[in-house]
Amino acid sequence: MTGWVAIGVPAALTIRLITVAATALLAGRPRPCRWIASGGSALASALSAMVALQVIAAGRSIEGFLFLHGASGIAFGYTVTPLSAWFLIVLGIVAVPVALYSVPYLAHAVAPSRTALAGAGFNVLLGSVEAVFVANEAVAFLCAWEVMTLSTAALVALEHEQRSSRQAAYLYLVMSHVGAGCLLAAFLILGSHAGSLSFPVMFAVTGLSGSLRDTLFVLFLVGFGVKAGLIPFHIWLPEAHPAAPTNVSTLMSAVLITTGIYGLYRFCAFGLGVPDQAWALGLMGLGMLSALLGVLYALAQTDLKRLLAYSTIENSGIIVLGLGAGMMARAHGHSTLASVAVAASLLHVLNHAVFKGLLFLGAGSVVMANGTRNIEHYGGLLRRMPWTGLFFIAGAMAISGLPLLNGFPSEWLTFQALLMGFTSTAGVVRLNFPLAGAALALTTALSAVCFVRAFGITFLALPRSPQAARAHESPLLMLLPQAWLALLCVGLGLFPGVALGALEGVIASLPGLQSAPMTAGPGGMSSGIGSFDAVIPGLLGVAALTAFLATFLATRRGVVRRVSTWACGGTLTPQTEYTATAFSKPLLMIFTSIYRPRREVDALAGASPYFPQEVRYRAEIEPTFERYVYAPLVRLVLRAASGMRVLQAGSLHTYLAYVLVLAVILLMWLGGTP
Amino acid sequence: MTGNILILCAAGMLVSAYLMVGQKALFTAIRLYGVQSFLLAVVATTIAISESRPELFVTAALTVVLKVVLIPWFLMRTVDRIGIHREIEPFLNVPASLLVCLGLTVVGYRVSTGFQAGDRDVSHHLIGVALSLLLIGMFLMVTRKKAITQILALLTVENSVFLVAVGVTTGMPFVVELGISFDVILAVLVLGILVGRIVDRFESMDVSRLSKLKG
């Protein structure tokens, strides 16, 4: 290892700290403040990604210390394992363009007085995510985890005048701390058995009893599931994403979610020895549930950023489904099959970050130009914002899993893993795999519906509001990051072998996996031994492009007559267009038992009841989890809390008496054991 | 080849049960029952030929006469007379019912592996299908409201029992078989008349209205 790699990670964190300090000092001057915050962030992200690339290329972890205090013996070490490196690369690929995007975006979207806070928070968030990825012992990990949560909450509550922002931040904090509490408990249990809080020692612990391992698994699952946005722990996500400024919500969707995924990998799947079949089934089930419900809820949204947030839940589900399939294979001892499933899942982490980052940035531009997040007020933006529209459609096609773009390879590989899983397990359990396949197929197809709707209603036809008619294209510095991500969507879609090749080292480093050769040149993919299929998307791309160009040239006509759209004899107005609500109405009706939609139609009668002067339509879907899972839970906690109020007497002497009683009990309990 | 015909017929019976769950027209449901019984007769005939058990020809003939011709004709006449041609909205909607039936099929197959005779490939499928049919028939009875559909569901259950008896065991004693057949026709007659009475009394054959009878 050359010198710069060894100090790369601490250097990146130092750059972030300096940036934060500089941002705070320049708080009074928003313009340089924005540039410093973004520049420093981009530099640090790029640096850590470069280190990560070196780690993956060398296939070896690098270690070092972040903080060393000789006198007290406190030392926070870090290890960049190939797995961490993969997540760091994903972070770098998205965080650098987002940092550039932030410069003009912050100028517009955030009040000058809060620029410093936004810029510093952005850096603290990214720094803590990096620290989470590289921490190699529990205290550092939990500290970084906590800083990450707090900085995100601060950014979500940036516009704290708005009640919704405050509530979103509060909900996020509560959910995160429930998760963090689970993590703390799990680390303490594991640490007390290992006698150390260092991860390598903790993972090496053997001889845990079955029920203890199950408990640990559930604690880790809840702890990381909250961050990963898995249903039913997802309720913070669709609230927090829209509330935060778009550059932050992009990071939350593309990067913050991956910390949960990383945790599931490191601790649930590969930290507790060979997984049980029941765990794998549980993860597959959660993945399927999150994927299906995520996309179904996304379909019903009219808030563009909420829609994207729900779609993040969906993709998180797909990632976890792949991981679950991998754990299942590992539980049955199929190490090569497990590696295919894990590769599919890790590849989707990257692909999701790229296309969701792109979509969020596009949504940010659209929201900035229109001043609203409601897609019913957009329309016709393709004329006013041609570049944003072009990039957005690339992202929309990628997320719909269409070939030639990067959503396809990872979903393809997931399907392969599911099929291979079916052939290599026995009994009724194997039926999970085709069921998961069917669920994944439905999810993908529904997400295509969702994004045809999101793109079509936003960018096509006539403007539906005066703001949309006056919208203007974003500045160049906001378009370039989108261009870069769109290019990556196409590049990773045509050359999936490149990313998959990089993954081989990561997979080889995970315990119990045997890397199968899955690439066939940069453009090709197969699923290794026992493979069902191999794809070369580029080959189809050539065929499709040839056909497209030939068709285009053959049907080119010199003169095209332009007429107005036929509107059944009336004039075409934005009111006669199909709305986003109408577009998803058939699916709402079909899945009515999931949505439980409610609608109110108020007709203001005119002279005749058949010709109402005004019709008001209000529709909403029932927030099932909030109402039936969390509301009873909250009531229970409140009731317990009011019961505890008896203890709170308000008298100092009573409190001192509590301390005395506790001391006596503890002494008796501890003194009894030799 | 024999094995394939048997599995095919058994699968066909299961499909007919699925279709019965999947649609609401009463006539179609009755015809589907006819098809199902016919497939049962084919199963009996095939086994009679391949294992040279001539007594099964009688079973097959009886099945055709009773369950393919007589019972469907009688039920159709009943439906015609009372003039109700469609099942009303069941307790569970159709796609959900079908998903439940898929689950029941899995359960049926899972259980069938536990039987002694389940080791033979064909028997495994016959038992699996028969158990699934049994469960689906019961499920139909639980979720549907029209008396006719419930009779059909009962008959489906009976078909499933027959399928196991014919296909897996060495066969029931002939007397028992005859007895069951007459029991079935008697049951259908009684139920048919009962349906007529229910319609007369309540002007509907929605059996969930029977709950009004209790004081």
Added chain:
Amino acid sequence: MIPDPLFTTAWALLHAGGMLAAAPLLKTVIKKMKARLQNRQGPPLLQGYYDLAKLLQKEPVRSETASWVFVAGPRVYFAAAVAATTLVPVLFASAPLEAAGGILLLVGTLALGRFALATAALDTGSPFGGMGASRDMTIAALAEPALMLGLFASALAAGTMNLGVLVRGLVERGPAWHPSDLLAFAGLFVIVIAETGRIPVDNPATHLELTMIHEAMVLEYSGPDLALVEWASAVKELLYLTLLVNLFMPIGIATSVEAGAVLTSLLAWGGKIFVLAVAVTVAESTNAKLRLFRVPELLSVSLGLAFLALAIRFL
């Protein structure tokens, strides 16, 4: 992996060209048979070609509100359909571009075309386009799991998802006549009906506002644009039927390039497609179009059949 670029290119061109040439005939044949069943004369057999030629010569008329998406839609749809043909074996037991991928790539490519057309339908601002796109995408989405499960059943039985390898395997081993094939076939047949917009799911002949699905989506197209949409739909239909034929009964398919074998293969393929066309015609003529909200019931039956096919084969 790709045998010889020049040969592959030539073959792919020939293959796609052949499918393009044959597709309008299938549509007309079905129309003709349907007419005969209703005691009408029906169009001449070459009507499909006449229609396309007429449309291609017309002046394109486009909406003022439409953008480049509206122009790109039919072209991407057409290109995707043409590219998809090169993944499916038709007369020979291999496909020109089978190295590019198998079943999943095929399904994905067709989804790409559908995505483009549905997006383009939203571009004119006409409420019909939105309505058609919404319904078409909804039905396609609901058909997807059954389609995948049905194809999985075949793929798992053959141990491969690559269509060329799959068909060669079938030819080598001979048809198994396993009952699960029949169930999977029935399930997939329903899906093909849904995907090609036939009764009882959609009515290709209607232009009544409330009942049309696919036609509503392409209502704003005219001239060459419409020709592309119609042609690509025909190719898609032929492709689906070919897929059914070759996945389940690849009898007579040519394994060598001898004249006799090719002729036999051509006749066998044509005959089998004709039989399926008769089945489609009968299904269209004897059923009434389902209400939109009854379609999920039909599709769930098909999902059930596909699942049963898997269960019977592998449990």
